[in-house]
Amino acid sequence: MAEMTGAQMVMEALVREGTEHIFGLPGGANLPLYDQLPQFHPKIRHYLVKHEQCAAHAADGYARVSEKVGVCFATSGPGATNLVTGIANAWMDSVPMVCVTGQVISSLIGRDGFQEADITGITIPITKHSYLVLDAAEIPKVMREAFHVASTGRPGPVLVDIPRDILQAKAEFVWPESVELKGYRPPLYPDPEEVGKAAELIAEAKRPVILAGHGVIIAQAYQELRELAEGANIPVITTLLGISSFPGTHPLNLGMPGMHGMYWNNIAIQESDLIIAAGMRFDDRITGRLKDFAPNAKIIHIEIDPAEVGKNVRPTVTLQGDARVCLRELNKRIELIERPDWFERIEGLRRDHPSITIRETPELLPQYVIHKLYEATGGDCYMVTGVGQHQMWAAQYFWYDKPNSFVTSGGLGTMGFEIPAAMGVQAAKPGELVWSICGDGGFQMTLQELATISEYGWPIKFAIINNSTLGMVRQWQTLFYRDNRVATPLRNPDFVKLAEAFGILGLRATRKEEVEPVIRRAMNHDGPVVCEFLVKEDEDCFPMVPAGASLEDTIDLPVYEDERVEMTA
Amino acid sequence: MTRRNNLQKHTIIALVEDRPGVLNRIASKWRQRGFNIESLAVGHSEVRGLSRMTFVVDASTDAEQVVKQVDKLIEVVSIRDVSAESMISREMAMIKVRADKSNRSQIIELVDIFGAEIVDVAPDSVIAEITGEEEKIESFIALLGDFEVIELVRTGRVAMLRGSEVSHPQEEHEEPERYQGVEPPYSAK
Numbered sequence: 001m002a003e004m005t006g007a008q009m010v011m012e013a014l015v016r017e018g019t020e021h022i023f024g025l026p027g028g029a030n031l032p033l034y035d036q037l038p039q040f041h042p043k044i045r046h047y048l049v050k051h052e053q054c055a056a057h058a059a060d061g062y063a064r065v066s067e068k069v070g071v072c073f074a075t076s077g078p079g080a081t082n083l084v085t086g087i088a089n090a091w092m093d094s095v096p097m098v099c100v101t102g103q104v105i106s107s108l109i110g111r112d113g114f115q116e117a118d119i120t121g122i123t124i125p126i127t128k129h130s131y132l133v134l135d136a137a138e139i140p141k142v143m144r145e146a147f148h149v150a151s152t153g154r155p156g157p158v159l160v161d162i163p164r165d166i167l168q169a170k171a172e173f174v175w176p177e178s179v180e181l182k183g184y185r186p187p188l189y190p191d192p193e194e195v196g197k198a199a200e201l202i203a204e205a206k207r208p209v210i211l212a213g214h215g216v217i218i219a220q221a222y223q224e225l226r227e228l229a230e231g232a233n234i235p236v237i238t239t240l241l242g243i244s245s246f247p248g249t250h251p252l253n254l255g256m257p258g259m260h261g262m263y264w265n266n267i268a269i270q271e272s273d274l275i276i277a278a279g280m281r282f283d284d285r286i287t288g289r290l291k292d293f294a295p296n297a298k299i300i301h302i303e304i305d306p307a308e309v310g311k312n313v314r315p316t317v318t319l320q321g322d323a324r325v326c327l328r329e330l331n332k333r334i335e336l337i338e339r340p341d342w343f344e345r346i347e348g349l350r351r352d353h354p355s356i357t358i359r360e361t362p363e364l365l366p367q368y369v370i371h372k373l374y375e376a377t378g379g380d381c382y383m384v385t386g387v388g389q390h391q392m393w394a395a396q397y398f399w400y401d402k403p404n405s406f407v408t409s410g411g412l413g414t415m416g417f418e419i420p421a422a423m424g425v426q427a428a429k430p431g432e433l434v435w436s437i438c439g440d441g442g443f444q445m446t447l448q449e450l451a452t453i454s455e456y457g458w459p460i461k462f463a464i465i466n467n468s469t470l471g472m473v474r475q476w477q478t479l480f481y482r483d484n485r486v487a488t489p490l491r492n493p494d495f496v497k498l499a500e501a502f503g504i505l506g507l508r509a510t511r512k513e514e515v516e517p518v519i520r521r522a523m524n525h526d527g528p529v530v531c532e533f534l535v536k537e538d539e540d541c542f543p544m545v546p547a548g549a550s551l552e553d554t555i556d557l558p559v560y561e562d563e564r565v566e567m568t569a
Numbered sequence: 570m571t572r573r574n575n576l577q578k579h580t581i582i583a584l585v586e587d588r589p590g591v592l593n594r595i596a597s598k599w600r601q602r603g604f605n606i607e608s609l610a611v612g613h614s615e616v617r618g619l620s621r622m623t624f625v626v627d628a629s630t631d632a633e634q635v636v637k638q639v640d641k642l643i644e645v646v647s648i649r650d651v652s653a654e655s656m657i658s659r660e661m662a663m664i665k666v667r668a669d670k671s672n673r674s675q676i677i678e679l680v681d682i683f684g685a686e687i688v689d690v691a692p693d694s695v696i697a698e699i700t701g702e703e704e705k706i707e708s709f710i711a712l713l714g715d716f717e718v719i720e721l722v723r724t725g726r727v728a729m730l731r732g733s734e735v736s737h738p739q740e741e742h743e744e745p746e747r748y749q750g751v752e753p754p755y756s757a758k
Contacts, residue, residue: 120590124597129643132590149643183586183646307637 006136006167007032010100010160011040013143016175019071021062021427022046023055023420027075028115030102032167034073047427047456050448052079054420056086057446060095061424064407065382067220069151070097070424076104077115080161084122085414087157091126092411093241094214096155098146103163106134120161128156134163137171148179153186154305155218186304190319190326197317198276198300199333205274205298207342208234209265211257211286214241214410215279215304215323222246222403224327225278232334235346237265239280240395241410248379248399254346257551258286260392262356263543264349266551269294271345278302279323282312283411292550302326353556355543356396363536364512366390366465370397373435373463376519381433382407382425386418386442389471389541394437416445419462423449426458433461433523440466440492450502453528461522462530464495467537475540480547499530510534578607578625579632580658580728583639583648584737587613587620591644595622598638604630608660608725619646621736623658623727647737651728658728661700663688664710667717668695676716683709694719 004012010033014022022044026034037046049055052074059070070090074083080101090097104113120130128149131142139162146158202208216225225245229236229252236246237257246253257265266288269275275297280286287293290312301308301315302323309318319326358367370393379399384407385391391408400406407425409417422436443464453460474488499506505525509518515533522529542557585591592611599606605627614621626632632650640648668676669692676695680687685699699709703726710721730736 121593124594125601128641181643183640184643305641307634307641309637311634 002173003170004173005032006133006139006162006169006171007036009136009139009171009173010143010162010167011036011044012173013140013175014044014071015040017143017147018068019044022071022073023049023058023062023424024073025049025052025055025075025079026073027079027102029076029104029164030073030079030100030167032164033100033102046073047423047452049420049452051446052082053086053416054423054446054449054452056083056097056099057089057414057417057420058424058427059097059099060086060090060093061384061407061421062428063090063095063097063424064421065404065425066428068096068428069147070095072097072099073101074099075102075115076119076164077117079115080119081117081122083119084126085412086420087123087159088126089409089412089414089417090157091128093409094155094218095157096150097157098143098150099157099159101159101161102167103132103161105165106163107165109163120159123159126157127159130159130161132161133166135171136166136169137174139166139171140173140175144176145179145181149181149184153184154215187306187320188304188322188325190302190321190329192329194317194319195326195329195333198319198330201274201298201300201317202232202234202276202330202334203337206339207268207272207345208232208274208276208339209254209268209272210234210236211239211269211275211277211280212236212242212245213239213278213280214245215302216242216245217279217404219279219304219323219325220403221278221324221327224324224331226250227331228276228327228334231331231336233336233339234276235268235343237261237269239283239286239410240408242280243395243406244400244402244404245279247401249401256395258283258288259545259547260396260541260543261286261545261554262396263353263554263556264346264355266543266545266554267349268346269297270551272297274298274300276300276302277315278327279304281305281308284312287312288545288549288551288553292552302330353543355557357557358397361536364510364515364533366467366533366535366539367393367397368512369463369465369509369515369533369535370394370437372515372519373437374398376516376523377433377435379405381405381435382429384408384418384422384425384434384436386437386439387413387415388439388442388473389467389475389539390437390439390465392472392541393465415439415442418442419446419449419453422460422462423453423456423458426460427456434459436460436462438462438464439471440464440468440490440495441470443495444492447498450499450504450528450530454503457527459526460528462528463519464530464532465535466492466495466532467535467539468492469537471539472541474538478538478540479544495530495532505529506532508532508534577628579630579635579650579652580656580726581624581626581632581636581639581648581650581652582728582736583622583624584614584616584646585620585622586644586646587618588644591620591642594642594644595639598642599635602634602638604635610725610727623725625726649736651730651736655731656728657731658702658726659700660703660706660724660726661698662706662710662721662723663696663698664713664718665694665696665720666713667693667719669693672716676713679709679712685709
């Protein structure tokens with residue numbers, strides 16, 4: 001193949017890896033790359049963001065729903081460091097991403113050049129791997145490896161840092177036939193003996209539960225999980241990132257566990273005699289106080305990352321490999337077992353501890369808004385959320401039947417994720433309805449991207465759950481810091497006018513009866529919409545396990561005297 | 570080093586690619602995860618392009634996590650906790666001791682007992698070099714405490730399995746049979 005510049009090689013490699021969308025922002029050090037973009041358009045489309053953090057989050061959201069590797073571009077120095085939050089977010093949630101950053105010219109590296117930052121070094125703890133390319137001829141191999149590493153095994157972000165002179169240098173483009181990395185062999189296939197042991201445990205179990213996590217979604221093992229649950233008659237509890245790995249309205253779906261999980265789930269986990277943990281890593285938000293977690297349960301851990309096995313919880317049996325492969329193997333050995341006592345017990349817990357109900361109050365409640373969103377969409381949309389109370393309510397009061405339709409920042413808990421991630425989701429799913437539930441705090445962390453949304457005409461529907469507070473932080477102040485509300489009340493802008501300033505339709509609902517019309521209008525509108533819902537300020541998010549407490553100590557929804565509306569899917 | 574000591578500390582051997590930044594990545598894992606590393610020794614291995622490192626993890630650290638986390642690094646080809654296995658381990662130390670005519674012979678006597686060596690003699694000092702297991706070096710240094718130790722320098726531990734077994738056999742990696750109907754996730758198309 002002919003000689004190419006380094007920049008051409010990066011673009012050629014992206015084409016070969018099937019990249020169609022890039023989110024980024026140009027600068028001095030990556031200009032050679034941008035110079036190439038017109039030649040590759042429209043095969044590869046570039047979306048100009050307003051802040052690099054959002055390029056990373058957009059690539060993250062894109063990757064989660066497209067099942068492809070997300071790609072973002074940034075320049076050296078501040079451009080690259082602005083990516084860091086987005087990279088850390090993708091790292092914590094195992095999202096495949098390749099970040100290509102420009103670097104100062106190679107002779108300046110290490111001399112504190114203008115806009116120099118050691119981004120390969122900075123990102124070591126938050127990437128699967130990071131490359132600094134010092135020879136243009138290596139670019140094809142590095143890019144190939146970067147995509148391979150990002151997308152296989154437990155996915156994650158990879159950073160490729162290329163100095164400007166290397167992007168301009170010429171070399172022969174040699175595309176490696178295959179990737180050879182001696183030290184990288186992710187497990188895929190479980191040990192058949194362990195599968196046999198797991199099947200025995202399932203056959204013996206009287207009170208089993210399945211804990212399904214993000215790994216099920218990443219492996220696209222929806223059908224396999226369903227076969228296990230239905231085939232062996234085991235209730236399914238989905239972690240925050242596991243939501244939409246199993247149909248939300250399925251009778252065996254019990255919802256979310258953990259800190260703001262359903263009361264019945266936390267008690268069921270504590271009383272269970274077998275936990276089948278599929279593609280989840282026993283996060284502290286799930287387990288509560290670790291030493292008291294599920295004291296009577298044996299554990300089958302289905303996990304692709306060897307380092308997660310035994311990190312927090314010691315499993316009885318480990319199926320090391322891709323969740324889909326593991327579940328398929330396991331499903332060959334299961335049998336249907338009636339567990340009337342166990343299901344009776346869980347039903348009883350659900351009856352006595354409703355966990356999710358919406359009170360009849362004069363004020364507009366946030367849960368009500370989310371429930372109305374569910375009614376209006378029938379759950380048939382992609383739901384992106386930020387981080388905080390609204391995120392938990394979106395997990396509790398919405399039922400996700402569509403596989404992989406819930407996009408949220410789980411591990412890192414990045415406020416402001418909701419706007420750029422929704423951009424990525426909409427770019428990946430052009431014809432589909434995308435709702436983004438936002439907090440009024442998080443919305444203001446990344447709202448400059450409304451300009452980007454306006455420019456590309458992405459018809460995203462934003463629902464700001466505006467309680468004029470950093471709500472979750474305020475809840476902690478109320479519960480654990482004597483209600484001492486320091487630095488949590490927010491003096492917000494007029495979100496409707498703000499939307500209009502970006503050329504986006506702005507709508508507002510302040511009373512219950514306005515909620516449904518606003519949602520309808522937003523959905524009938526042909527472009528992006530920002531809906532502001534002015535909700536009750538002091539609403540707390542329950543159930544709740546106080547930090548450091550055991551799951552047994554879950555505080556259920558407080559019982560109010562006012563009339564209750566039963567929530568059903 | 571005695572067996573009992575083996576149970577307390579962990580000796581881990583890793584075969585890593587000899588590339589810039591590898592040590593940084595490994596050290597970053599230790600720091601990030603709060604692993605306490607007592608010593609580290611790195612050098613070329615018998616394979617070109619690969620270095621072998623030996624590191625010792627203190628008793629408070631979960632050695633299994635150390636091995637698994639470090640193994641996640643792409644440049645780490647192979648890693649193994651050899652603590653429970655039959656192995657030879659060695660460290661080296663150089664100790665500079667204040668010495669003159671009056672006490673030099675006493676120091677030499679001690680050096681002979683330990684099978685150490687005097688590698689430098691000056692009118693008012695000597696440098697003793699000792700190689701051996703950690704405990705031997707410890708007790709040698711302790712006994713030299715009767716004299717005035719001016720400077721002490723020690724290497725990290727290096728270790729090797731006894732017998733013909735290789736610490737990191739270069740296993741042939743066989744691609745497992747393609748699982749019917751299952752594509753690995755995110756296959757780039």
